[in-house]
Amino acid sequence: MSARIWIVDDDRAVRFVLATALREAGHAVEDFESAQAALGALRTRDAAGLPPPDLIFTDVRMPGDDGLALLQRLKAAHPQLPVIVMSAYTDIASTAGAFRGGAWEFLSKPFDLDDAVALAARALPAAAPAAAPETAMSAAPAEESAALVGDTPAMRTLFRSIGRLAQAPLAVLITGETGTGKELVARALHRESPRARQPFIALNTAAIPAELLESELFGHEAGAFTGASKRHVGRFEQAAGGTLFLDEIGDMPLPLQTRLLRVLAEGEFFRVGGRELIRVDVRVIAATHQPLEALVAAGRFRADLLHRLDVVRLQLPPLRERRDDVPRLAARFLAVAARKLGTPVKRLDASALQRLRAHTWPGNVRELENLCWRLAALAPDASIGAADLEGALRDGALHDGALHDAASDRGRQDRGLRDSASRAGGAGGDAHPAALASAAPEAADAWETALAAWAQARLASGAEALHADARARLERVLFDAALAHTGGHRGAAAARLGLGRNTLTRRLGPGRKRR
Numbered sequence: 001m002s003a004r005i006w007i008v009d010d011d012r013a014v015r016f017v018l019a020t021a022l023r024e025a026g027h028a029v030e031d032f033e034s035a036q037a038a039l040g041a042l043r044t045r046d047a048a049g050l051p052p053p054d055l056i057f058t059d060v061r062m063p064g065d066d067g068l069a070l071l072q073r074l075k076a077a078h079p080q081l082p083v084i085v086m087s088a089y090t091d092i093a094s095t096a097g098a099f100r101g102g103a104w105e106f107l108s109k110p111f112d113l114d115d116a117v118a119l120a121a122r123a124l125p126a127a128a129p130a131a132a133p134e135t136a137m138s139a140a141p142a143e144e145s146a147a148l149v150g151d152t153p154a155m156r157t158l159f160r161s162i163g164r165l166a167q168a169p170l171a172v173l174i175t176g177e178t179g180t181g182k183e184l185v186a187r188a189l190h191r192e193s194p195r196a197r198q199p200f201i202a203l204n205t206a207a208i209p210a211e212l213l214e215s216e217l218f219g220h221e222a223g224a225f226t227g228a229s230k231r232h233v234g235r236f237e238q239a240a241g242g243t244l245f246l247d248e249i250g251d252m253p254l255p256l257q258t259r260l261l262r263v264l265a266e267g268e269f270f271r272v273g274g275r276e277l278i279r280v281d282v283r284v285i286a287a288t289h290q291p292l293e294a295l296v297a298a299g300r301f302r303a304d305l306l307h308r309l310d311v312v313r314l315q316l317p318p319l320r321e322r323r324d325d326v327p328r329l330a331a332r333f334l335a336v337a338a339r340k341l342g343t344p345v346k347r348l349d350a351s352a353l354q355r356l357r358a359h360t361w362p363g364n365v366r367e368l369e370n371l372c373w374r375l376a377a378l379a380p381d382a383s384i385g386a387a388d389l390e391g392a393l394r395d396g397a398l399h400d401g402a403l404h405d406a407a408s409d410r411g412r413q414d415r416g417l418r419d420s421a422s423r424a425g426g427a428g429g430d431a432h433p434a435a436l437a438s439a440a441p442e443a444a445d446a447w448e449t450a451l452a453a454w455a456q457a458r459l460a461s462g463a464e465a466l467h468a469d470a471r472a473r474l475e476r477v478l479f480d481a482a483l484a485h486t487g488g489h490r491g492a493a494a495a496r497l498g499l500g501r502n503t504l505t506r507r508l509g510p511g512r513k514r515r
């Protein structure tokens with residue numbers, strides 16, 4: 001099919017090669033070196049009663065009006081006109097900006113000419129009506145939008161998908177190994193969506209004890225169960241109007257899966273112990289490092305829930321499949337670490353980069369991030385060589401669980417620690433899990449993660465007197481464990497705990513049976 005296609009780009013070489021390829025494909029092509037020139041030509045056609053071109057390719061960064069401003073004007077005058085936005089800047093802010101403005105497709109530069117011609121062929125008959133530009137624009141500054149680092153083909157494809165998906169209110173399932181950036185992607189989807197000004201609420205299903213999960217998700221009324229002294233607003237309600245990110249969805253207990261499915265289908269629910277029907281508009285983004293199909297086959301995950309969550313799937317590639325991103329990720333992490341540690345920025349020399357390229361990264365980007373923090377804190381010189389890496393990689397393997405299959409659990413623990421550190425506020429927010437783990441290896445124990453999650457949940461729900469509550473729970477667990485160990489013998493249990501017998505007895509309270 002022959003069509004009238006315009007190309008707008010200040011780069012003459014791009015105009016030339018693209019126009020030539022499109023002409024060879026049988027199209028009538030005109031090219032313009034600026035947005036103003038193209039708009040002038042469009043006005044002339046409009047005035048003469050001639051139809052607009054069938055398709056426009058435009059670059060983003062050009063002197064004068066940029067491609068996104070051009071897109072806006074084109075869409076205002078001719079909403080049906082398909083526009084393909086081209087750019088070397090494939091960050092999420094650019095791709096999302098293009099799709100938000102109504103772009104038909106985003107073409108990363110440099111591109112393959114055959115791909116560009118094929119894209120044009122698809123755009124011409126398909127020419128779907130463009131989405132109206134959203135009024136609720138992202139409030140995030142460009143720098144923050146670029147938080148997801150990557151320039152490999154896999155990441156460019158991902159950024160394009162994020163830019164496109166952010167506009168659609170579809171359920172998204174993010175899959176990928178631990179540490180590949182699933183949560184970061186979920187945040188980007190939210191930040192670039194029309195919901196950006198509403199809350200983004202994350203819940204790590206694996207980090208919350210199963211018995212607390214239901215009330216965490218849906219809230220509870222005062223008196224709903226022992227210990228529920230006040231009404232608690234669940235994550236669904238907290239996320240009203242925004243996005244709820246359910247991480248490690250594969251770990252959700254089956255009964256709760258059933259409840260979640262019903263809520264997703266009906267858009268309404270009762271708080272635990274409540275009678276008031278709560279309606280909320282929430283976009284759910286789920287993530288998992290587990291093969292959910294296999295869990296379905298094993299009867300551990302509901303097939304119908306999978307279908308509801310898995311409307312669109314984003315598969316994040318492991319770092320070993322995009323090793324070209326390692327240097328820029330490392331540079332970013334070293335810079336961030338230096339800023340937070342207040343030290344000069346360190347750099348990896350060629351030998352170090354080569355060594356990192358050879359690494360298999362079982363802990364993915366998180367492993368690299370932790371390594372960079374260790375190096376920022378511990379490497380002796382500003383220039384980091386391959387020799388400096390050996391110790392750090394070895395430590396990392398131990399701390400990140402990279403030598404074992406524990407990478408995913410460790411990842412969760414790291415995050416639990418970081419969350420609790422950052423919620424502690426002030427300088428604590430800058431403490432990095434790797435630094436904490438190096439200082440006190442036992443700090444990464446799972447129970448601290450669970451405690452952090454519990455504390456966060458309680459704080460989020462407005463609970464007070466947390467310390468007393470936590471201490472009571474800690475003691476109960478410790479006492480029970482020690483008593484179980486000593487066959488219920490209080491004296492022996494107290495001795496093992498390093499407490500006096502009377503202290504133990506007093507703290508156990510009158511309700512406990514003696515031995």
Ligand SMILES: Nc1ncnc2c1ncn2[C@@H]1O[C@H](COP(=O)(O)OP(=O)(O)OP(=O)(O)O)[C@@H](O)[C@H]1O
Pocket residue numbers: 147148149150176177178179180181182183184185247288289329365366369408411412415
């Ligand atoms: N492309 C990226 N650019 C910059 N930082 C990244 C990128 N991907 C991941 N990270 C960083 O790596 C760490 C792990 O990312 P994230 O928590 O999103 O991974 P995840 O896949 O959700 O992990 P898990 O499966 O363990 O929950 C985070 O600190 C995140 O900021």
